[in-house]
Structure formats: structure tokens, C-alpha cells
Amino acid sequence: KNEVEQSPQNLTAQEGEFITINCSYSVGISALHWLQQHPGGGIVSLFMLSSGKKKHGRLIATINIQEKHSSLHITASHPRDSAVYICAVRKENTDKLIFGTGTRLQVFP
């Protein structure tokens, strides 16, 4: 079993829909990252969380440390949000990241 699990693996939405991507992990962590990867490979960091909730524009990320679960929400989705969204955790007492397999999001006009 992977230490970081994401769901769903694939997600299709109509423009304007509210989107939720989930991430569960099974190890102790010091931080959780949400990353965005566009075709061609470039990865951009969206959020880093150690507790609570963060918001940036239409994106909201939450984390529940006790339940070892995080969610990424996109409000008013747009076709330019189409990308792979990856959850990654930084294990306690280490500096390396462990990644989920990603959620491929397609938003249609």
C-alpha cells in the first residue's frame, strides 16, 4: 500500500463546477504539499500545509492531522485548471517528499 493515496485518479468537470481532490497518508508528517503539473512536466507548488486551511484565489487546501487527510478544492473551475494535481508529504525527521500518484483533472468549457 502506498504511503500517500489520492482520489480520484481522474476527474472530469464542466467549467464553473466545484472540485474536490482528496489525499490520505499513513505516515507521520511535518508538512503536506499540493502541487500542480501541466503537460510537459513542469511542477508548481500550490500549497504547503502543516495544519488548518489555506486559500489562494480559487484554490483552498485543508488538512486534518488527526485523520491524516487533506483536500484540495477548486471553486468556479476553469479549463486552464486542467492539469495533474499531486499530493506530497514530508515525513517526520526526513527532508524527502513522498508523492501520491496524482489526480488528472480535465475541465471542459
Next chain:
Amino acid sequence: DTGVSQDPRHKITKRGQNVTFRCDPISEHNRLYWYRQTLGQGPEFLTYFQNEAQLEKSRLLSDRFSAERPKGSFSTLEIQRTEQGDSAMYLCASSLGLVLETQYFGPGTRLLVL
């Protein structure tokens, strides 16, 4: 553009050949990470440096792989005697090395071993 650059962006090679990739991190970043990503999967940790010191290596990094960061600035990742299973995207990231901070990723080098 995150400020992290990688070269080359694409590499096609024949099985058995050696390849070398370069990563230039953001200049003030003292941490540098290498990851590998195969199609449809998330990235996997390979190794990381604190300045010029290689602090951790994954078990994925076989004897055919070697990474260096000789002056604590740019880093190279060499794969000797490439195999078809080495075909992947090789990603580099850098950070300041603080406990809670973002890693900045380069665009990656896509390797295809024929």
C-alpha cells in the same frame, strides 16, 4: 519559470550508453533534490544534497546512478549503462533548507532509452 533550470530537456539514447543531466538551482538555495517520474505515476525521491554534501540516497538509486554537486551550486545526475527501465522524467528541485518550506521544481529532463 520557477528559477530552477535543467539541461537537456529531452534525451534519447541507446541502451548501454551513459547519460548526464544537469540541474541549476535557485542561486541562494542550499538544498537540491533529484526525483524520477515514470508515466502515470507521481515523482519518486532519488537523492538530495545540502550544499555539496549528499545526505540521502534512495534504494532506487542503483550503482549505475551517481549524483554530484561539487561546489554546492549546480548538480549532475549520471546514469551509466542505461536500460530501457531508466526511461522517465528526471526532476530537480531546490529549496533553502528550512523546515517548513516549498521546493521549487525545474522543468525536468525526459529520458527515452531505446
